[in-house]
Amino acid sequence: MTKVVNKYTEDDLKIELENKEYEYGFYTDIESDTFPVGLSEDIVRAISQKKEEPQWMTDWRIEAFRAWQEMTEPTWANVHYDKPDFQAISYYSAPKKKAKYNSLDEVDPELLETFKKLGISLDEQKVLAGVAVDIVMDSVSVATTFKKTLSEKGIIFCSISEAIKEHPELVQKYIGSVVPQKDNFYAALNSAVFSDGSFCYIPKGVRCPMELSTYFRINQAGTGQFERTLVIADEGSYVSYLEGCTAPSRDENQLHAAVVELIALDDAEIKYSTVQNWYPGNKEGKGGVFNFVTKRGLCEKNAKISWTQVETGSAVTWKYPSCVLKGDNSVGEFYSIAVTNNFQQADTGTKMVHLGKNTKSTIISKGISAGKSQNSYRGLVQISARAENARNFSQCDSLLMGNNCGAHTFPYIESKNPSAKIEHEATTSKIGEDQVFYCNQRGIPTEKAIALIVNGFSKDVLNKLPMEFAVEAQKLLEISLEGSVG
């Protein structure tokens, strides 16, 4: 892995924050601001008003809402769950700024144990669990630190709400350009009611000097239900974007329907890495987050988009980060580790749509199933008639633990150009008792042996993550599979 010299890392930021004096209170107590349950055009208008959005944005939301009303929830995915009642959800709730607990003693000890295993500092634990803290990693100070470094390069990194106000020309031009409002049921819903999310613009020829991470944008933490992310890399620019957090997020919102749009203009490159660890429900399969995400990137000429994801959470996952390879010589990559345990269900994969000449895509998917979970890979490789010399390589490996889980692979290939070269490899293996015994005999206990085997299995994908993230992700895999064997 090539590391950029002098890169401003999260660690640097952490140190800076720890040394900072108390500047802003954690108790910026916003008055309770939750809308009544249910969804109607009035609610959509109200959300837009509440956020002081311009008319075009309100109209765009309304258009999405009307489309959504005509749509039905997709049923083709290999997941089974009770359909959410969309009229029983409140669609706007102000970011929770008020601490839920006064001290860590009040927090679920199981959650704290997990934090400890992940090596998260005590102060961070408090923030993540929603405990009032003395040294505050306040959103304002974080934003300040970030923005100074970024603004020198002309990089915009802010909330989407802010971008709608401050950079309307960029938002209006690109929002919905890759994932149209009517793209699918959940994307339409998100377009109508999205609460907030992130916006990022990298100017022409600029290489973003640090990994952009939402992790430290604490003000985003409470607005995850209908998140909207828009990343634009202008010609010849580069950005690496990290989404999510390895710490478990116990969100009260059961339904999550995010939309992420990436635009890589000519010669630009976007690396988008996700670690998702939402509450998967308990061991009996009760509760847990439904995660229905639409993620798609558009590549112009010579551009490149890489999606890397480590999915360990959620009760139900429905997620296909995709690339539209529009420009000639553009490159799309998808690297994924999806872990399911207990009663989790994941239907995840990618779509690689080859439109331009000499376009190339690589798919490496590693599914790990344990307990009574079901893990499906679903991928589409589509080669259009004018995509001369398109290339795709797909590799889908499944690892099973125990006898009660399932792994499924649904690869779809549609080629309309005879010059295309498409390769698909798939393997399914089981963690063998003999492998575990071999490790045991060398002094490695079973849990550690499983972690070692799983990390080895996932290595090709873990290697694609930024270094700091990869270490955390490894630990996360270990924790996610604890108690799944023996």
Add this chain to the structure above:
Amino acid sequence: MLQIKNLHAKVEDKDILKGINLTVNAGEVHAIMGPNGSGKSTLSAVIAGNENYEVTEGEVILDGEDLSELAPEERAHKGVFLSFQYPVEIPGVSVTNFMKTAINESRKAKGLEEMPANEMLKLIREKSELLEIDRKFMSRSLNEGFSGGEKKRNEIFQMAMLDPKLAILDETDSGLDIDALRIVANGVNKLKSDKNAVIVITHYQRLLDYIVPDFVHVLYNGKIVKSGGKELAYELEEKGYDWIKNEN
């Protein structure tokens, strides 16, 4: 060091070991020979603590401690090492990473800190030279795509790294050509000391030309039916196992 007393073991309701008695002292090399199906590999698996085998009677005692209640990794921490007849592959896990994990888990169990990286590298260099192993080998996935000879050499390399008290070599000679056999045997001989002991399980006398045993035991139908010095191995080679079968 090791005392096996009246050991009975079965797998899936089939009795395999039917009363083994064996004492191995520090500094000794014991060879266990016998025809296929006599229980040789079962004996090694039972000493190592493989849970697929059920001990129905008897004891395995290492340095005065009964091993029967210990998990396989705990036995490893106490210094039991098994060189597998068929080493398994672990894709994506390099030999170095595997060894690092194994050594540090053992240290952890003993309340020691992790071995510092420079010390680990030094140890790897030293032991790989001992077994004439190319350093490139260290970054390959454990046993994946290894030739038969490479797998066995890797087993002995691990033995060298872990420095066990009691090493059991289960059919280490199978699948080895004569050069590999010599390298492996030399490795074992260099690792021998008056503080450790080796049990060599083999079908043929060939390996015993290189690793010279102090005692040879013949296992047949779950029991040790004959014990003697190294000359017993030659006698067996000459007369064949039918000699044993006919006597019993």
